[in-house]
Amino acid sequence: MTQSMRQDWAGQVDFDRLPRHIAIIMDGNGRWAKQRGLPRTAGHKVGSETFRKIATCCRDLGIEHLTVYAFSTENWKRSEDEVGAIMRLLKQYLLEAIESMERDNIRLRFLGDLSAIAPELRKLVERTNAISERMTGFQANICLNYGGRDEIVRAVRAFAADCAAGKKSAEELTEQDFACYLDSRGIPDPELIIRPSGEERISNFLLWQCAYSEFYFCDTLWPDFDEEALKQAIISYQRRDRRFGGVK
Numbered sequence: 001m002t003q004s005m006r007q008d009w010a011g012q013v014d015f016d017r018l019p020r021h022i023a024i025i026m027d028g029n030g031r032w033a034k035q036r037g038l039p040r041t042a043g044h045k046v047g048s049e050t051f052r053k054i055a056t057c058c059r060d061l062g063i064e065h066l067t068v069y070a071f072s073t074e075n076w077k078r079s080e081d082e083v084g085a086i087m088r089l090l091k092q093y094l095l096e097a098i099e100s101m102e103r104d105n106i107r108l109r110f111l112g113d114l115s116a117i118a119p120e121l122r123k124l125v126e127r128t129n130a131i132s133e134r135m136t137g138f139q140a141n142i143c144l145n146y147g148g149r150d151e152i153v154r155a156v157r158a159f160a161a162d163c164a165a166g167k168k169s170a171e172e173l174t175e176q177d178f179a180c181y182l183d184s185r186g187i188p189d190p191e192l193i194i195r196p197s198g199e200e201r202i203s204n205f206l207l208w209q210c211a212y213s214e215f216y217f218c219d220t221l222w223p224d225f226d227e228e229a230l231k232q233a234i235i236s237y238q239r240r241d242r243r244f245g246g247v248k
Contacts, residue, residue: 024069031197059138063138065140071143094127109132113154154181195218
């Protein structure tokens with residue numbers, strides 16, 4: 001974050017009470033493009049640049065984790081051209097990330113069933129994973145071919161397999177144990193989930209992890225989401241009374 005931006009945020013944001021983990025449903029790319037008479041793919045391209053800017057802002061703020069919904073298990077229903085464009089943008093991002101991760105001390109982690117994506121992309125993911133193991137800084141988590149229900153089902157299958165192998169006992173299962181089978185194992189649950197574009201639903205995103213997340217909805221389409229929009233989301237979050245089922 002630039003000094004001028006920090007000064008602008010001062011007095012509005014408590015830098016000592018920032019969420020450790022922010023998650024975002026990057027929604028509105030298609031509508032943004034349609035409003036401008038452009039193909040949907042143009043919206044995804046601008047949306048990918050928005051992700052870069054917001055990730056950089058979160059890193060500079062000291063946010064530990066940013067998780068974004070890049071491609072859901074349901075997004076395969078979209079046109080072949082649109083799916084192809086999204087995957088090409090992801091490939092471009094990964095190639096650029098590989099060049100800059102060590103320099104900027106950034107980690108990347110992918111959540112979702114990666115078996116369905118192209119082998120070339122999987123190899124790039126493996127390269128970023130290898131680099132991330134050496135890094136200690138800000139972590140961007142990218143949900144790719146991800147669905148909250150699918151994640152839970154895959155976790156149940158893995159736990160059941162361990163039970164069948166005698167490694168685990170169903171009677172001893174706890175929430176903490178089960179969380180270790182999820183794609184997000186080792187990542188703190190998001191305190192704040194942001195959904196731009198005017199929609200107010202969760203869309204199968206981080207279903208297990210969002211149990212006590214604060215939600216922030218706004219009408220801004222994702223390509224137009226900027227540092228000011230992020231600031232307003234954090235201000236709203238810091239005004240909430242987080243009791244976790246208890247009473248203060």
